[in-house]
Amino acid sequence: MESPAVNEIAAGLGGEKLEVFRKLNLLEQHRVESFKDWPFPETSSCSISKMAEAGFYWTGTKRENDTATCFVCGKTLDGWESEDDPWKEHLKHAPQCEFVKLSCAEKDLTPLWLKFYKTEENLNEELDKLTPPPNITCIYNPIVYASQLHCDYLRRYMDGPKKLVFIGMNPGPNGMAQTGIPFGNVRTVKVLMQLSGSVDKPPVEHPKRPVNGLDCRIEEPSGVRLWELFLRLAGNMEIFSQQCFVHNFCPLSFFDEAGKNLTPSELKGPYKKQLRDFCCEALEKQLVLLKPQVIVAVGEYVMTVLKHSAYCKSDSVSVLRLPHPSPRSANNSNWPEKAQTFLEDNNLIHFMRNEA
Template identity: 45%
Template sequence: MLRKKLSLPDQPEATRPSEFSLIQFNNEPKPKLLTVKPATKDDSLQPATGDAQPLPSELNSSVAEQHEPLWQRVYQLELQLCDALKQIALPAGAVATYDPIEYAVELHLAYMQRYLDGPKPILFLGMNPGPWGMCQTGVPFGYVPAVRDWMQLRGQVLKPISELSVRPVDGFACTRAEQSGQRWWGLYQKICEKPENFFRNCFVFNICPLAFFHASGRNITPAEFKGASKTRMQQVCTEYLQSALELFNPLIIISVGRYTEDRVKTLVKQNLLDPTRVQLKCMPHPSPRSLNNTNWHDKALQWLEDNGIMPHLKA
């Protein structure tokens, strides 16, 4: 059962245009965090039988769904994705699965509601949470100072089920630095200055919201899965990525690293994603574990310039 770890003060969809326009995509952050009840299997509607009259909720369910905020529809999809991923057998040596969508839900929803306040033309795709980033904050590449001080997000963080002593979850009290997140958000903080300038046209989404750990505490990424577990992991991530892209409906998809790029390419090969209707790009992953990645900041800066992304990041 989850236990409360720390409590911090609370803080605080537009019709998609046919062509990209900075003015049309300029959204103001929503000030209030709403509470969303996670979907369960018991929530599904039952068809009317005999002479029974259908309930109003049955008649209007599809209409109501269309009027749900984008962030709420994406969150519901994430819950389904997490459930599907938890059915996959863990690789040898893996003893713990962390689900920050569950135990850091307040911070995660604060991120979603404030910064996914409508369609974004640019979608960055990350892989999965890091131990000192999203595992602590519920935010992709969630380097604590960036989430707490730059994004100004607030929320309660609980303890994950089967927490490892070598991989504790302390929320904003975590003093370890997530190097990938430090590099990632440090770059955009320098370019954009304010988070609103980044999220006006961009959003970051992980195709796998779960983290997996060896008994020693070593992080096991989805790319390191083997055999049948690897195949199933790829299938589930690809399937739900398709659904996510239908919700996000971006103009530009930027895979952060080769693993996410391979999932996007799979959708193209299966004729489930039309590369003539959306630009597909891949930029280097900020992880220090990646080869020849000591000067990621300079490489990423040049990549953003060369690929025409920089104008969309500046005020």
């Protein structure tokens, strides 16, 4: 029953302040707890949780137990019937109330991008517990050390659900591993997305794989190809992001002792499956938040992992595979042309241009 907002607010408050909040019934959780003797079950329209969401706390007595009061305007209403809608009753009897005017449940106070970021933080916690294969010397997680840029990207470009979501595999060494933004080569991030900010270092940095953030001078060819094509077709990032979003399946980059970049599909041992399973679990939650109609796997690895996704099994969701833009793939010098044809053939460009 506890909403993330409650936990956040409670974590930010000392015990004393929380007690004042409780007395004032400021938090939805506290209003729920105030209902000691309510005559309606959770299945009714005016259940305790729906009453509390609409701002009411219990002010009843043993003899008259169906009385509740708004924590903002103080309006007390009794004579409730099980089919009454607490928001509607609130509006009818106290239209001047600032809370009912907002008509926003506490759970909706947490913006979508922050809910999404929480799924990423939870995934990071799970991945931290795993033991990587012995040939991996360094693991970079740019969602942690480039969190400022990463969160700026989410905050600015994830203001609501998306119809089309592109999913890459994991951070490229000179792209997301520098900027925290999927396929985010420095020039795209600075010039086309107009994002700026500092990037910290991973806990163990490979000497051949320095993290220089937006000062990185090496281009990420996959990022250049992908974003330049997408933004050329869309017009700009503002238009693109209205209906589309680019995300990476796995937040980690892996390097061996020589500094060679190993992708999740190239990993060995039980870690490979554990990593995939935790990332799948997080992706499932992320897709439920973003609600895309079309999911484009960028590359074969992501296409394969999406076969495990319950969200992708729905008849109303299509899953497509776009070849990976990496120049490391064979016969890939004409990727921009191939990708444009793919987007045209699958009728995806109108999402990118925000045309209906």
